[in-house]
Amino acid sequence: MDDTTMERPLREGERLVELDVRTQDVEINMGPQHPATHGVLRVLLRADGEILTGAQSHLGYLHRCAEKIGESVDWLQYLPYTDRYDYLSAMNNNLAYSLAVEKLLGIEVPERAQYIRVILAELNRICSHLVAVGTYGLDIGAFTPFFYALRERELLLDIFEKICGARLTYAFIRPGGLMNDAPAGWTDQVRAFTDLFERKWREYWDLLVDNKIFVERTANVGVISEEQAIAWGCTGPMLRGSGVDWDLRRDQPYLVYDRLDFEVVVGQGYRGTVGDCFDRNYVRMYEMLESNRIVRQCLEQMPEGEIQHPEVGLVLRPAPGEAYVGIENPRGELGHYLVSDGNKIARRLRVRGPSFSNLALAEHLLPGCMLADAAAIIGSVDIVVGETDR
Amino acid sequence: MASLQQPAAPANERSYWGNVWQAVKSTAVGLGITFRYLWSKPFTVQYPDEKLPTDDRYRGIHYLEQDLCIYCQACAKACPVDCISMDAKRHGKELEWNFFRVDYQKCMFCELCVYPCPKDCIHMGREYALVAEDRSEFVLELTTWQGLTEAQKVRVAEAEAKKAAKKAAKKAAAAAKEDKEGEEK
């Protein structure tokens, strides 16, 4: 090998020829219209062949001034806008906002309302994770699991339609309680779903998660260490996938979560390293089952009674003050920071969205991966662009 | 087979033949699942031919119980996007409506306009097909009101007829009286 290196001195009769070979990294725009960016996210990739050398995400294509709108419509009127930042988990968004307003008002909603809220939030979590797992399959190249996931989601949407009339943007959990009580037969429908779901869950696992190709594509890809996840403010499955045992439902219980028995699913490196794409997906898969368990328990414990706090009307005037409440959204901690000056319109409204913080880390995972991993990593973060941009 | 319990230990060790076996096995399992579904009945429906029923609480295009509405504007004020607009003239108790419009380009079917109504006369309907070729077609009149409603027209006509009948009766009475007086003279 020695005499082939460039640095050796020229021998007699040899002459050095320099070839003018220069390589340049390719810059590719992934998005804003790209099948794997889940909406209008734009990621500027720099690649050396198939290997990525840099990535930068550009946000803001879906910016709709949600926070500013919150300062110009009254407390209740803002409710439908919360549906629209993370449109896959609108119930949880409603809940986060309502809890924050209730904290400002200093009230606690009736118990039945609390149970129904938990059921709705957990069903919505299943709903959202179904889309997350399904579209993650799409990112990896498996089309069919997506349709199976959407099929069960359709049943959930029917359940939501039955209780609140809407299938995607619910505006149902409102400050002070709920818009409406559960109609007759609703609990039976929910119970039937919980039984069916466990059967179907095995199908996703066998068809997608356990597939060798899926494992190869996700295990050891996009590894986030525990420290990294905490330092970047990741929450939700992103954080738990990295092995951090942290769930607001258990660690800062709200509603009736402290009365319910559930496990916090933490990534354990089932097929690779702790904190890889597989683990994030794994956490989502098992969280669906945990949510299912929670729903069952709630159905059993749910009392009869009022669903609306008697003193909370349609026009709210919280006393001057501020409040922050964060809840465990399917994608992580969704918090609302509200400032009231005693008016019927918020003084300041600030949203802490999980996708936004989670995405911040994603672009730092990309360099060094392969181009195909870009889809796998961005998919595993499970962003909803409506919420990163708000 | 997937277990509903979380696996206790990672299964991440790989060997050459283990990889081959896993690849063949997991593909075969997947093929089995998809093959079963290939012959099952589809879950979807053929939309325009077969429509899934919407629920009673479905939030679609509004409907208004027009005779009850008292033109109080509470619904319009409650709407976050100001998409309800209305105009009417009051004739004492009767309302002569000009229009009651909802702009469905803006409406987000949030149902917030329904709660404040004092007469409980605006509701979310079950109709969801909003298709139009022009933006202006999304602005719907919730009423068929042109001036007065049919019922009001009937009521007004009845009142008029009664009045006219009374007048006629009076006139007839007056005429009869005159006749009598004339005869007496």
Next chain:
Amino acid sequence: MSALLPFAAAGNGLTDWLAGLFPAGVPFWILGLLGAVIAFALIMVFVSVLAMFSTWLERKVAGHIQVRYGPMRVGGWHGWAQAIADGVKLLIKEDIVLADADRALFKIAPCLVLGAALAAFVALPFGPNAIVADLDLGVFFILAVSSVTTLGVIMAGWGSNNKWSLYGAMREAAQVASYEIPLGLSLMMPVMYYGSLSLHRAGEMQADWFGLHWYVFSDSFWLAIPSFILFFTAALAETKRSPFDLPESESELVAGFHTEYSGIRFSFFFMEEYAAMYLMSAVGTAFWFGAWNFPGLELLAGSALYAPLAVTVFVVKSMILVFVMMWVRWTVPRIRIDQVMTMGYKYLTPLCLILVFLASVWEWAKAALTGA
């Protein structure tokens, strides 16, 4: 299929049949040229019909696997005319050539891709007499010619002047180059069994046992089954089908090498895909699953029904394999490019080599025991 009947009924090939139609003394090259034109027309018609049927089938299979219906409207019964409607739509669409594209490459690429796929059909034995050219090197010819499509794909990717397309083209080059090896090796087992590279000869040799003496049922079945699985996997990679659809991987490269194509040129790529699928399935059928042989078919030998029925059997068998390709596509995720390479070089190739070794020992032993 029916388009193939003239030369299915033609006895010993197209030119012989033509020679019978013309007075003696017509120079051979005229007959040859005419034969070529007719063969081309037949193959073209066959492939077009095939592509249409396959797109419809693919959509129905995808639909039903995904618990939905697939096309249902056009034409009435299960949307049977959907593919025709799509074809007409593609024909009348504007043919866009980008201003910055390499015009020559951009325009030649689809023709080259489709042309190569069509050329390979020449050596396919549709029936005992229905083969355009019974080449001694049949399967070798098919492999060689069909790999020319790669060149077209690379031209398309480069000519489009689009980074996604270029990525697709490079992936195709890497993938096809490495999967030629296991594909070729996996064909060695049947080739050793038949002692011939000709697909037609393979068909004839599987005619015993009332038409059930297929390679997979023969005494070498323990070699036939693994070698078929290996062949099928390599064939999926060759034809850019999922899980090896990296050149056009939708969620990564938008549409890969044909991102910038539209209208008729796009439909060429489309037809090539289905033609290639059929081609590989047909090779699989001819070598492993008894070609046109089917129990009971022998009884009809000599009657006018025999030739068309044999062709039907062959086409149906191949279509079943095409269906399996579709079924696989809608089941598995997509492999990453480095894993494609790993799989090709570290798994398929060594496994094929092992089988080749076993097969040579086995066939030699058989020959030594029976022959000597």
